[in-house]
Amino acid sequence: MEPRTAPTLLPRLAGFARLLHDAGLDAGPGRLKDATQALNHVDIALEDDFRETLRCVFVSRREELPLFDAAFDIYWAPPDPRVMAGQVPMRGRSLPLDPERAKAWLKVLGSPQSPLPRENEETPASSSGYSAQELLRVKNFDQMSWEESEQVRRLLAQSPWRLAERRTRRLAAARSGRVDLRRTARQAVRSSGELVWLLHRQPRVRRRPLVLLCDVSGSMERYSRQLLIFAHAVARREDVETFVFSTRLTRITRLLRRRELDRALDAVSKQVHDFSGGTRIGEALHEFNRKWARRVLGHGAVVIVVSDGWDRGDVGLLESELERLRRSAHRLIWLNPLLGSEGYEPVTRGMSAALPHVDDFLAAHNVVALDELGRHLAALDSRRSRR
Amino acid sequence: MIETIDEVQSKLADNRYIGDRALATSIFLALKIQKPLFIEGEAGVGKTEAAKVMADVLGARLIRLQCYEGIDLAHAAYEWNYPRQLLHIRLLGESADRRAAEREIFSAEFLLRRPLLDAIDNRDLVPPVLLIDEIDRSDEEFEAFLLELLSDFQISIPELGTIRAERPPFVVITSNRTREVHDALKRRCLYHWIDYPDLEKEIAIVEARVPEATDGLARQVAGLVHGLRDMDLYKLPGVAETLDWARSLAALGAKGVDEALVEATLGAALKYQEDLERARTQIPELVVRARGA
Incomplete structure (x- = not known):
């Protein structure tokens, strides 16, 4: 040495x-x-x-x-x-x-050969041990339509995109509520110890953290691009955690923080190796519950799962993991892009298994539906839903 | 005064805390360059215990601040004693000079000292150990407040001015990582991650902490816990659970483990219904493995 x-x-x-x-x-x-x-x-x-x-x-x-x-x-x-x-x-x-x-x-x-693998040299599937049926395709986001992204962005600027709020245990000055001794005492000093005014304070209200779990598997292919634009627009707000899954779960929160949409989506497509692969929602939720729930579900978070419910995994697992997720979240919302299409009934195996375990089941097939979601979130009660 | 890393390690061991050299190094450096030590790890791996034992090792007072959501200055640092202030003003009467009265009631005499102020403004011969426990439970506003305290060891009170520590406390901050703590705060600290101990170390910990567990029992309980940690559970048992389990078994007079005993006492190690159900199906394998540990 x-x-x-x-x-x-x-x-x-x-x-x-x-x-x-x-x-x-x-x-x-x-x-x-x-x-x-x-x-x-x-x-x-x-x-x-x-x-x-x-x-x-x-x-x-x-x-x-x-x-x-x-x-x-x-x-x-x-x-x-x-x-x-x-x-x-x-x-x-x-x-x-x-x-x-x-x-x-x-x-x-001083090392002529490459001991430092470069970021864009993806490791082959065989070395990381996931399923052979998984299609390792990096989706090309180049044909992103400019109007699409603008549309979503405009929408989020207009809609009541206030998320459900919660009362914190922190207090702020207010017109009514508990007596604020600190300010009252200071006031009283000016009037020789006479309590002329009682000043008050109330618990401060804050937005709830939001967790997005987006299905980017093959059956969701038509929607994943829009969903990511949506996720990017939402992620500009703080307190949003975003994950994508098909056969595996990937956290993309940090990738979406990039300001420019194109660069953010580019980073996502490089990092997520299983775009348009098969779906195992149960496994993905299991991984989320184990590795992430305790870290990102604090402070009464709202969880949104975006998926069509086409599941090739174990339905029993899906049910138990959803139930667990619902218990640790303030509210569990399932967005289904198929729900908007004519004559759709949630009869896929995964979807019908999932339905009893979610708080809300909403559409997400177009911008209007997302607008509806925004309204719904804004209207959420600050207390826990009755179950 | 502690002069070497070995000394830290051996003194921890004297106080029945079995830590590895990496932890001893972090503690040693935090003492030497007077930086707070930020300890992260899963629940029950001995983060809080490390701070408590360090207070014993240094012969210092332990000042503990348990964080919770909504904790604010009034609970953590200081608060004015308003009833006394009001009474005092009444006593001064109406003729009193208002400015003088205001100066008087915002003096140290009317200050209620909470843990952080206590730690900064200490008169101890040996600087105290300040334990800021489970900081991940507090919110961002509180973290922001801690920045001043941690980088300069001082607290600013608007009415009184800045109070600086003459002898800075040894600060230990713990986090269970239920959320990410802000980088600005971590930048002011040395960082140490405590992992689950390996089998031999865990046996040593049980032997040091639960003397009533016979040699064979300590080994087998540690073996059981290691078996559980290899399973796919929501909440893996920490060292605290290992110790609880060893105590429970020792209290039942067990010299070793068998399936019935494990079945009866599994609740000491696992706290979720799903985890218990899953582990119950594996009891025979767990026992076989524990006996071979």
């Missing part, structure tokens, strides 16, 4: 911070300063302590731990003694980087 003596360490450390930054970690100058300060207190010859010191400074959420470890191994890896001059040192870890940055790093770290 390269000697980590003090004079040479700082530039090396700054380089490491840059690599972490490129990998998406928050590694600004403040953290770099913390790191140098922290390293004064540990024996940097002990690799584990050195690693843990940098880790507790630069990492700030669990998801970043594997990224950090990969970056650490790549950056601080000792040159393999078996490697002869001119050969490539083995660097087994991979780190998702922007292709341009990856090339630059390869030069710096």
Whole structure:
């Protein structure tokens, strides 16, 4: 291992911070300063302590731990003694980087072959172990009609897109309600301790968080594009978590935060590998309940599942997971794009199994239906629905 | 004063807290560079316990702030004692100078000190340990308030001015990750993720914490819990559940586990009906595995 003596360490450390930054970690100058300060207190010859010191400074959420470890191994890896001059040192870890940055790093770290897989080189299906029937197709969003997106955007600007509100336990000044002792006392000081006015405060009202679970499987193909435009428009509001699923569940909240619609949808199509694959709603909900429910369903969230209910998975599982989801959400709404079409009856196996477990069953086939949804959400009672 | 990482680790162990070297390193650094330590992990892996034990190790007072939705300054930092203020003004009478009266009643004497102010404005010989527990239960407004406290160890009270800590407390913040805490707050902290312990470590924890469990029982309970953690459950049992289970079994006089005992005491480890049902179908396998642990 390269000697980590003090004079040479700082530039090396700054380089490491840059690599972490490129990998998406928050590694600004403040953290770099913390790191140098922290390293004064540990024996940097002990690799584990050195690693843990940098880790507790630069990492700030669990998801970043594997990224950090990969970056650490790549950056601080000792040159393999078996490697002869001119050969490539083995660097087994991979780190998702922007292709341009990856090339630059390869030069710096002196490894001619690509140890850093580039973001747009998708891993083949065989390596990630999901079903063979899953169609790994990245949908092309290029033909997005401009009018479509504008239409949805206009709609959301006009409609009563206020989500159901809830009362928080935080109080704000109000004309009636509980007596606000703090302000009343201050007022009384001005009148020599006489309580001339009683000032009040009331619980503040806030919008409920919204969780969107969108089905992007084959049978939903015709609608997924519009739904994503819709999701993008809604996601501009804070407190919206968005997931898509067909055979697997993918969280796209962060991807949709990009301002420009095209770039956001582009990012989604790169990240979601199972567009237009089969549907296993039960499995997807199961994954949501296990991995995400506790993190995103706090503060009385409203959950919206958008799907046509064509399900190739286990119907029993679908029922139990929906029931569980309903119990942990404030309200569970199922949007079905087929509901709007003439003569449709919810007779698909999945749909008829799901119906008894949702609070509302609404259409979502066009902009008018979405408008209806907006009204519905605005009208939701601030209390829990009776079940 | 603690000088090495080894010292932290051995003192934690002396206080019956079995932690790995990574945790000891984070604690050591938080002490040395005087930054708050942000500990995340699933429920029941020993986050709160780490702070409590650190108070014992340092010989410091533990000041605990349990967060909840809607927690605000009045509950967390300070509040004015309004009834006393009003009485005081009445006593001064109508002739009193209003400005002087106002200065008087907004002085330290009329301040009710809540945990955060207590921790910042401490007169302790050894700086206290401030535990801000389950911050994910509070809301964003409260996080924003904590920013000033955590970066500068100070609290601003409009009527009194800024109160700065002469001896900053050792701050430990815990989160169960029921929601994502804002980056700005995390940036002011060192971060540590506590995972479920491996089998040998969990046995050591049971032995340290539940001395009434005989050697064989500690091993088998840890084995049972590890079996449960490999199952597809909504809420995996944490270390706290392992300890509860070991205590329950020890209270029943068990020297080892069998199917009937597991059936009767499974509720100590699993708290959801669905999880219990699922685990009940697997009891024979779990017991076989636990005995082999």
